[in-house]
Amino acid sequence: MMQQGDHFDTTRRVSFSDTDASGRVHFTAILRYVEDAEHAFFASRGMAVIGENHGWPRVHIDCDYRAPLAFGDEVQIRLVVQVVGKTSIKYTFAVKKSDQLCSEGSMVIVRVEG
Numbered sequence: 001m002m003q004q005g006d007h008f009d010t011t012r013r014v015s016f017s018d019t020d021a022s023g024r025v026h027f028t029a030i031l032r033y034v035e036d037a038e039h040a041f042f043a044s045r046g047m048a049v050i051g052e053n054h055g056w057p058r059v060h061i062d063c064d065y066r067a068p069l070a071f072g073d074e075v076q077i078r079l080v081v082q083v084v085g086k087t088s089i090k091y092t093f094a095v096k097k098s099d100q101l102c103s104e105g106s107m108v109i110v111r112v113e114g
Contacts, residue, residue, distance in 0.1 A: 004082065012033060012036070013075075019070065030102075056109040061107045
């Protein structure tokens with residue numbers, strides 16, 4: 001299981017399909033990047049995001065966009081576990097290009113059975 005302070009880092013490139021008509025990353029792509037990082041984090045811990053009898057839906061998310069990203073940019077995504085409850089986990093996340101903070105926010109997920 002995850003504990004407060006645990007973190008996970010990963011990198012990826014901005015795909016052309018993640019950009020809008022301005023050539024900048026579409027805001028929803030950032031949330032997919034964070035979700036992909038979360039899935040990799042779970043896998044690194046031997047945990048399943050979706051199982052036969054459970055799932056981890058998002059119940060809250062916020063994101064502040066600080067700087068644009070464009071096609072081909074390499075970005076670093078960091079997740080940090082802030083709170084582990086009985087059935088929930090709250091993360092903070094940061095998306096950076098080099099040392100520049102591009103997006104940051106938080107996400108709460110809850111384990112549901114069934």
